Amino acid sequence: MSLKPVLTGLIVVLGVSLLFGILAPGRATANAPHLSLAESWPKADEELAESPEEVRLRFTEAPQMNGTSLRLRPMDADPLDIGKTIATAEDDKIVVASIPMRLEYGTYEVLWRAMARDGHVVRGDFQFEFRVER
Numbered sequence: 748m749s750l751k752p753v754l755t756g757l758i759v760v761l762g763v764s765l766l767f768g769i770l771a772p773g774r775a776t777a778n779a780p781h782l783s784l785a786e787s788w789p790k791a792d793e794e795l796a797e798s799p800e801e802v803r804l805r806f807t808e809a810p811q812m813n814g815t816s817l818r819l820r821p822m823d824a825d826p827l828d829i830g831k832t833i834a835t836a837e838d839d840k841i842v843v844a845s846i847p848m849r850l851e852y853g854t855y856e857v858l859w860r861a862m863a864r865d866g867h868v869v870r871g872d873f874q875f876e877f878r879v880e881r
């Protein structure tokens with residue numbers, strides 16, 4: 748009996764386990780999916796006719812606020828000096844940052860990071876546009 752098929756089988760099994768380990772690293776440690784962004788105001792790719800007074804993000808779980816923040820920046824420019832990102836009183840899954848100034852017309856990017864209960868940091872971004880109403 749040749750050892751070769753046995754070895755080949757073993758390598759395939761190892762390879763498949765490794766692949767799944769790499770593709771789904773969280774599977775073994777947690778059943779719940781990681782924190783993610785459920786909803787935002789403004790919405791991603793929304794076209795606004797009025798300058799927004801705040802950015803609001805709703806996550807799938809309450810984030811740890813010491814690792815959670817959002818920034819707002821005009822495309823290809825530095826972030827604006829907006830309010831601190833705070834949890835809202837009505838829902839600890841929702842965070843908000845006030846925009847104290849009237850925005851100029853243009854495209855804006857919201858960059859956020861949030862720390863899940865398990866300490867993992869998740870990041871994301873989306874854009875919206877503030878423009879003259881057509």
Ligand SMILES: [Cu+2]
Nearest residue numbers: 781863865867
């Ligand atoms: Cu996690």
